[in-house]
Amino acid sequence: MAVLLSRLGAxxxxxxxxxxxxxxVLLVGGGVGAVTLAGETSSSFSIPGQESTTALERIGEEFGATGxxxxxxxxxxxxDGGTLTTPENAAAVIGLVAELGELPGVVNATNPLDPAAPSVNQQQDTAYSTVTYDAAPGEVTPAQQEALLEALDDAREGGLTVEASGEATQEPPHVGGPSEVIGVVVALVVLAVTYGSLAVAGMNLLTAVVGVGIGVLGVTIATGFIDLSSTTPTLAAMLGLAVGIDYALFIVTRHRQELRSGADVGTAIRTAVGTAGSAVVTAGLTVVIALAGLFVVGIPFLTQMGVAAALTVVIAVxxxxxxxxxxxxxxxSRALPKKQRAAAQGAGGGATAHGGGRGxxxxxxxxVTRQRVLSLLLAIVALGAIAIPFFSMQTTLVQTPAEDSTQARAQELLSQGFGEGFNGPxxxxxxxxxxxxxAAGESATISGLDDVALVTPPTPNADGSAALLTVIPESGPTDPATEQLVADLRAQLADLDGVEASVTGQTAVSVDVARSLDEALPVYLALVVGLALVLLVLVFRSLLVPLVGVLGFLLTIGASLGATVAVFQWGWLADAVNLDTTGPLISLTPILVIGILFGLAMDYQIFLVSRMHEAHSHGASAMDSIRTGFRQAAPVVVAAALIMFSVFAGFVPAGEATIKSIAFALATGILFDAFVVRMVLVPAALALLGDRAxxxxxxxxxxxxLDVEGAALEKAEPAHGRHRQPVGTPR
Structure with a gap:
């Protein structure tokens, strides 16, 4: 592989x-395609074949499409504690409904005071109107949403409290907001400090942006042909940008080191791509396999997200x-600072590796290696303590709106007027x-179940072959009691004579998806852990080094998800991440974090330990090989980790609910893995193992x-005559 890649570099x-x-041309073509061919993304998640999903489809068939x-x-x-039935308030409500019906894109607005179909609570102080648009979910324009908010403001002037929620009020996810830009700026600063050159840092960042731009534009084009989750483009952008910057960093750093050793530009490029490029391909392959491996979970929308992100990583490579x-x-030669150019020209072939010595x-x-027992214990205890909240993790697909938003206030009004469960029927x-x-016969039995607040009268279809029953829980849609109620209802209705009963609705869909993801999590974790062992055995030709790396990865996952639970579920340090409200994690978070962090953790393991392996294979003692490899590879790993942390952290403060927790888990996971696992736990453990490692x-x-150290390149070019530095990480 090293020889082939060196030819590609040449x-x-x-x-x-x-x-x-x-x-x-690919970038411009992607932009044109995205503008002309892009479709809309979906904010809903479901799994084909589930009871809840299948029942929703049958409801459309049995009762006719409701639009x-x-x-x-x-x-x-x-x-002021009055009622909506007073003449003045009733007139205001009717006027609001009339105005809602005339809004752009609205096809119907129901009257909550209509005696034939009232939607007002028993106290008659809270009611709701269902406003239906001609656009599909996710396609209501910002102008239409703004018109709705203006109608709410007009109604408030009459003394009513008016708020709105629902899919038509949800803003589309964004990429490229101020916080994301700050993350990129921090990455640029890290690159500038690492290189000592703003021009080279800008080049590194620009090439990464080209790659992630092509990847995200390709995903955007795909939305015109297949249904993709609204999270997919953002996830692809976040991951593609992070690995794009880092992979370019590895190539550029090795190229500059070759220039400093006296190589001409062409030779330096060929050597950099052949050596550091081998590590980049191996590292990228781990990320791609981990993401593409999401298909084993058997959840289509998760597979789509994984494949889209994996393709973006391929483009970055x-x-x-x-x-x-x-x-x-x-x-x-301008890739080097001015002070180093003259020294490089006079270096000839005798320069030694840069980065040795003290520091x-x-x-x-x-x-770490001298105090190896203490270092190892401190790392394990620290990560283990942070991982404790992981065992209290709860997941859901129901997204909680921002605390001060009209959606949150609308849900609060409905909870006060109709009960907590009204938001999750x-x-x-x-x-x-x-x-x-x-349905009528089971209604009384269902009413007696725990957590049931109300059971509506059954609604039959036209020929009487089907009927609908709506159950309002006492608890909210994200409450564990509601999840238990779904299970109790299914147990209650499992053995009806001559009638088939299916529990569905968005709350049941969320419960089913969350449960499926939770059940798939151990299977997927076993898959990536097994893959890590095989990959690292091939790279390092060792059993104990892979075991240390994989155990460190498990600690990273536990600590990352534990910290995420503490912040997003328990509310610790919530203000620090601009968290509007706490609650269960989005169901996608754990499995996506495992997939992405697996690839990145193996990146750091390969880049860091391969240099140790090379030194040991050339005769260095176990302790000397650890210290030599560490001081030569660690600077690049530190820079790469800081860059990835900055990019992921940039998606946290203003990110949409789904992305916020994923980005936080990835950012903390990068810190834990790079600075605790790879730079403390791994060298300490290898020092304890000695030559047995x-x-x-x-x-x-x-x-x-798997030759990630470029040994084949040295054999292919015996006439080079220079001191080769065939490490997996550029130095």
Missing amino acids: FSHRHRLPVIAVWL EGATARVVVAAP LVALTLVPAVLSFLG FLAGWATT ITILFEGDDAAGA WWLPRWLRWLPT
């Missing part, structure tokens, strides 16, 4: 202008291997010859070797 150097032109337009629920409360070398070719990181490695579909009779049983020595 090709990009010789044909730098066509290579850059091709990438720019696929997005809806908003406009909630009205009487002022290709950019690092082709576009970055082409731009470096244009920069020439903070060298002292760090010495301290459960629908039961009865199908059979006497569906209405069965690199032991491989004889019966496994037939396994192929």
